[in-house]
Amino acid sequence: MRTLEQQSRKITLTLLAGQSLFSAAMIIAFTIASIIAVELGGSAGWTGVPSTLVVAGAALMAYPIGKFMDSVGRRKGLSVGYILGIAGSLVAGQAVILQSLPLFLAGVFLLGMTKGVLDQGRYAAAEASPEHKRAQAISWVVLGGTAGSILGPSLIQSTSQMAVRMNLPELSGPWFAAALIFGVILVFINLLLRPDPKELARQLAQDKTPTEHEHVSPATNRPYRQILADPRAKIATVALVCGQLAMVVVMTMTPVHMHQHNHGLGAISLVIMGHTLGMFGLSFVTGWLVDRFGRNALIAAGSIILVLACLTAPLNASVVWLAVCLFLLGLGWNFCFVAGSALLSDGLHVEERGRVQGLTDTMINVISGVGSIGGGLIFAATGYLVISWLSILVSVTPLAVVLLLQNRPQPVAIEPVR
Structure with missing residues (x-):
């Protein structure tokens, strides 16, 4: 067996x-x-x-x-x-x-x-x-x-x-x-x-045993408000949603920004390839880092990388510069996405994971749509510099939430035998 x-x-x-x-x-x-x-x-x-x-x-x-x-x-x-x-x-x-x-x-x-x-x-x-x-x-x-x-x-x-x-x-x-x-x-x-x-x-x-930082909560079908009382759920949700919003806004505006600087489709494709590599290419390393150093540490690191990408992207319009910045944007998203997904699973009972994870994914998809539309309007009115630097405020939020909540006690479920 x-x-x-x-x-x-x-x-x-x-x-x-x-x-x-x-x-x-x-x-x-x-x-x-x-x-x-x-x-x-x-x-x-x-x-x-x-x-x-x-x-x-x-x-x-x-x-x-x-x-x-x-x-x-x-x-x-x-x-x-x-x-x-x-x-x-x-x-x-x-x-x-x-x-x-x-x-x-x-x-x-x-x-x-x-x-x-x-x-x-x-x-x-x-x-x-x-x-x-x-x-x-x-x-x-x-x-x-x-x-x-x-x-x-x-x-x-x-x-x-x-x-x-x-x-x-x-x-x-x-x-x-x-x-x-x-x-x-x-x-x-x-x-x-x-x-x-x-x-x-x-x-x-x-087989799970509570750690010294956790206290036991009953494995019931909890309302969402009670689930969010767990700091793990709060940190994970913020990491997933804010990481998605910052990534979508800057990523979708970058091709238009490059077009305005007379870059061709080949150059734009190279930058997007760099971004895709950052989003997915190093995922197997990210997972090991998250399990080795902890969810909160990688969410904080992802937040910092997102801030760096949003800060530097509008400073130079060259292809190499933007490719590096968009790679960092993808990598910061990847850290927040993998670590946030793992942390969200950690904080949920088996019988409630699907609905809560589904609701979180709904938020991610909604924020993607809002980010694309709203980012486009702000970009049209103010330009790439402003939309990128506004995204810094979104990018730093997961780091702030980690620093605020990471030392609070975490309830853990002892699941019923089935």
Whole structure:
């Protein structure tokens, strides 16, 4: 019989593979989504609509799917996401064939809901891991975004050509390929994600002993206000939300800033590649650092790195300078994201993790949308310098909260035997 550690490792690797394919499918689809929206809508004004619908769909789905996972487990919950991904991809691909903008946008919205479900894969990995390896498990799943960013773009041209050979519109091919990928992951996850991460979480919770800094609280279905009384939940939520807001605002404005300084698409792509590397490329190191030095320490470090990135980004418009600054922006986000996700899992009972993590992801998605729109308005009115330095106030907030709350006592749940 496999030990808990072996089962945990298997589940983490399964989720890593699933996340890599999910990321590839989403990148395949959304590399061309804006192009299709403009073609079908007949106006450049439709450019940002697909990304907005993705954020809206993810925000709408994250909380209810979290509650659903609390009831039925992670495997069935994630399966819902893959089914939505199949449906959304097929609808969008058919919309391209029919040249129907409303149908296309409906498919995109379904894929946003897919993202709201599958972003919780990192929490499934955390749930199946002992506390001292929880951040490493999360970081491996986050690393899947890097694999997907390499695999996805490489499939766009070949799937487009395949569609042409089948006498279908060129841009329909990637959507049907995405549907196929979601179908493969659905089968893969249902075969290999066993036992369910929630079952392992219950076994791990039974073995947990409170530390000298923790006091025991009953494992009940607590209201959110009571959950936030735990400083771990407060610090984690602030780290996740503020890290996301600072990253989104500066990242989305940087390409426009570079365009205003006469940089071409090649230069802009290099800077965004540097940013993506910072966000995902070093995740496996981040997880080890979080488990080695502690959640609060890495959240504080991430906050400081975000401040440094926001402070320095507007000081020079050269490609190398901005690439380094955007790398730091991504790295600071990564520290806050991995450490915050691990800390949030630490502070929750097994039976309430899904709904609280889902609500937190809803906040993250909402703040992404608000940050993109609000940041654009501020940027248009004041410029890159002001929007970057305003982001310093957001970036420093996780550090301030860590310093304020880190020494307060932490309640810990002793889970019932099931």
